[in-house]
Amino acid sequence: MTRRALAGSVALAALTMGTAWLPVPAGAGDPVKDLVRKVEARYQTTTDLTAEFSQSTDIKGFAKPLQSSGRVYIKRPGKLRWDYLVPTLEQIFVDNDKVQFYIPEHKQVMIGQLSKMANSQAPLQLLQGVGRLDRHYLVTVAPDGAKGHGGLPLLSLTLPDGGPDQPRIVVEVDPGSYFLRRVELHDVNGNVSTFTFSAIRANTGLKSELFEFTVPQDVEVVNAPTLAVP
Secondary structure (H helix, E strand, O other): OOOHHHHHHHHHHHHHOOOOOOOOOOOHHHHHHHHHHHHHHHOOOOEEEEEEEEEEEOOOOOOOOOOEEEEEEEEEOOOOEEEEEEEEOOOEEEEEEEEEEHHHHHEEEEEEEHHHHHOOOOHHHOOOOOOOOOOOOEEEEEEEEOOHHHHHHHEEEEOOOOOOOOEEEEEEOOOOOOOOOEEEEOEEEEEEEEEEEEEEEEOOOOOEEEEEEOOOOOEEEEEEOOOOOO
């Protein structure tokens, strides 16, 4: 997993646990407003979440997309555990502003601050349970009008002051649970990371110990670089 994938994963996990994360612009149609209200209501009652995920990253210049999968755990406020299980084991632990990225195969732990690993504070604020993405993003129906599983419209999140080539996020909502079923992260270079979630379980009482990580004695500890993500 690349460092871009690390930052993207952290931002994505923050998005999946945000409350009121879908702002509705003036003039939006009733179907969009209704969907936003239902998603907001679902996440407002969610204190922890577990899900399986698959990730496909299409990078310009690569013949085939990069594939990976694993499991994510989130506990509000501020705790995240993101386990990549395939093709290799890699783990991300977030505790408020602290990020630890463990690669057993490389015997290396990367440690950093989330607030210094993204050009927007929105993901950090959401993980802490105090932020709202509606201060940063606008939501509309996806440009091509596509619909997801169950017929709900795909929604596009963009920065209100961005240009036509800005990064954007496209989300698909599960019609049964109103959790996020699929999220696409489009960067300014045309690369796309797609996360698909399944086996979602909420409010199971995840213990704080699940999110604790102790650095093994036989691994190298390095500082994480500053990253720029959508």
